[in-house]
Amino acid sequence: MTIRRLSVYTRCLLQLEEDGVKTVSSQELAERFNLNSAQVRKDLAYFGEFGVRGIGYYVSGLKAELQKILGLHREWPVALVGFGNLGSALFHYKGFARQGFRISAIFDDDPAKCNREVNGVPVLPARELGREVKARGIQIGIVAVPAESAQAVTDQLAAAGIKAILNFAPVRIRAPRDIRLKDVDLSIELETLSFYLAKSAR
Amino acid sequence: MTIRRLSVYTRCLLQLEEDGVKTVSSQELAERFNLNSAQVRKDLAYFGEFGVRGIGYYVSGLKAELQKILGLHREWPVALVGFGNLGSALFHYKGFARQGFRISAIFDDDPAKCNREVNGVPVLPARELGREVKARGIQIGIVAVPAESAQAVTDQLAAAGIKAILNFAPVRIRAPRDIRLKDVDLSIELETLSFYLAKSAR
DNA sequence: TAGATTGTTAATCGATTAACAATC
DNA sequence: TAGATTGTTAATCGATTAACAATC
Numbered sequence: 001m002t003i004r005r006l007s008v009y010t011r012c013l014l015q016l017e018e019d020g021v022k023t024v025s026s027q028e029l030a031e032r033f034n035l036n037s038a039q040v041r042k043d044l045a046y047f048g049e050f051g052v053r054g055i056g057y058y059v060s061g062l063k064a065e066l067q068k069i070l071g072l073h074r075e076w077p078v079a080l081v082g083f084g085n086l087g088s089a090l091f092h093y094k095g096f097a098r099q100g101f102r103i104s105a106i107f108d109d110d111p112a113k114c115n116r117e118v119n120g121v122p123v124l125p126a127r128e129l130g131r132e133v134k135a136r137g138i139q140i141g142i143v144a145v146p147a148e149s150a151q152a153v154t155d156q157l158a159a160a161g162i163k164a165i166l167n168f169a170p171v172r173i174r175a176p177r178d179i180r181l182k183d184v185d186l187s188i189e190l191e192t193l194s195f196y197l198a199k200s201a202r
Numbered sequence: 203m204t205i206r207r208l209s210v211y212t213r214c215l216l217q218l219e220e221d222g223v224k225t226v227s228s229q230e231l232a233e234r235f236n237l238n239s240a241q242v243r244k245d246l247a248y249f250g251e252f253g254v255r256g257i258g259y260y261v262s263g264l265k266a267e268l269q270k271i272l273g274l275h276r277e278w279p280v281a282l283v284g285f286g287n288l289g290s291a292l293f294h295y296k297g298f299a300r301q302g303f304r305i306s307a308i309f310d311d312d313p314a315k316c317n318r319e320v321n322g323v324p325v326l327p328a329r330e331l332g333r334e335v336k337a338r339g340i341q342i343g344i345v346a347v348p349a350e351s352a353q354a355v356t357d358q359l360a361a362a363g364i365k366a367i368l369n370f371a372p373v374r375i376r377a378p379r380d381i382r383l384k385d386v387d388l389s390i391e392l393e394t395l396s397f398y399l400a401k402s403a404r
Numbered sequence: 405t406a407g408a409t410t411g412t413t414a415a416t417c418g419a420t421t422a423a424c425a426a427t428c
Numbered sequence: 429t430a431g432a433t434t435g436t437t438a439a440t441c442g443a444t445t446a447a448c449a450a451t452c
Contacts, residue, residue, distance in 0.1 A: 229433080247436075256433050
């Protein structure tokens with residue numbers, strides 16, 4: 001949870017920097033996210049002494065520190081597997097690039113989609129995944145294929161030596177223990193929403 | 203958190219039922235999700251006495267109870283706003299329909315996309331949103347438009363009397379207090395993954 | 405120096421887990 | 429009756445918050 005909050009703080013600092021704000025207090029940061037100022041200070045202090053007593057935190061300094069902690073100060077080449085609607089949506093998604101993630105190869109099994117470039121990024125047949133991932137030093141893979149092929153893709157990514165996988169397929173997949181695997185469930189939020197609707201209807 | 207777990211239990215029970223399993227113990231459920239059996243029992247007992255001592259829980263009975271609690275026993279008509287890549291991906295996403303969510307109207311501002319049907323669902327110009335939402339008794343809206351138009355769409359949905367909004371646009375939007383608003387952040391998981399990659403590189 | 409705000413300790417709160425009587 | 433498993437109470441754990449000395 002602390003890591004997720006650091007990620008949220010970082011985006012806020014990016015915005016503050018754009019707005020030309022020089023310093024920010026834990027109180028001000030907390031208010032933006034309905035958090036407690038002590039929690040903000042604790043989150044930050046866990047990784048170092050970034051603040052200045054009586055002043056607060058220097059926006060660009062803190063931003064740089066957090067980006068470094070989160071690994072967002074560098075570019076991460078990412079492999080996107082599956083170039084259907086969801087894959088395309090993720091490819092064009094603004095949020096990724098902003099934080100240093102660069103989709104540098106796209107893989108799809110449909111020959112009609114392959115062997116061309118989209119915005120300068122090659123779309124390649126899935127069988128070239130192993131070679132390309134290694135050649136490009138890609139450590140992160142995004143799985144955006146149908147449920148049926150998600151496990152096979154994961155196995156391929158694992159064999160190619162990938163370190164982290166973000167899975168959008170609506171199925172639980174298995175990966176070797178040393179690979180960090182995160183499932184993104186697009187429907188669970190909808191289900192919690194319906195709980196509240198059902199409750200107020202009761 | 204309890205609600206999210208109930209949602210996960212429900213899917214598991216759906217699977218168990220398909221597999222012809224008649225009863226399941228809190229222990230068995232817990233093992234599937236790396237949870238503690240006491241936690242599973244507590245989650246369930248909070249809403250009623252669904253189990254049988256010495257036996258466990260009857261799969262189809264418990265499934266039905268949980269679906270009722272989560273409002274998944276009925277169909278929820280849903281309005282999808284934005285029919286670009288992300289909108290299309292969500293429209294075809296298998297996970298929604300499985301749980302009783304039926305996208306029953308799609309809205310988009312691009313005239314080229316409007317005034318036709320996709321799998322029997324009408325794609326309509328955004329200006330008809332208010333009328334259609336009311337006519338169809340839609341209470342849930344999914345926002346899948348670019349960040350720039352997300353707030354305007356939200357305002358329209360609010361004016362149309364919608365009760366819950368799931369927002370996929372990468373921007374914080376505001377809605378009246380009586381509307382339940384949930385932001386889905388597609389990139390936060392990627393950012394936590396890079397934290398772990400950066401850490402092991404340190 | 406006076407005012408502001410940090411970093412950190414101690415107190416509080418809530419969520420998870422262990423334990424067990426109840427009971428199928 | 430013996431074995432299994434629930435629902436629930438009490439204990440534990442971890443995360444959040446309050447409070448405050450340190451210090452800019």
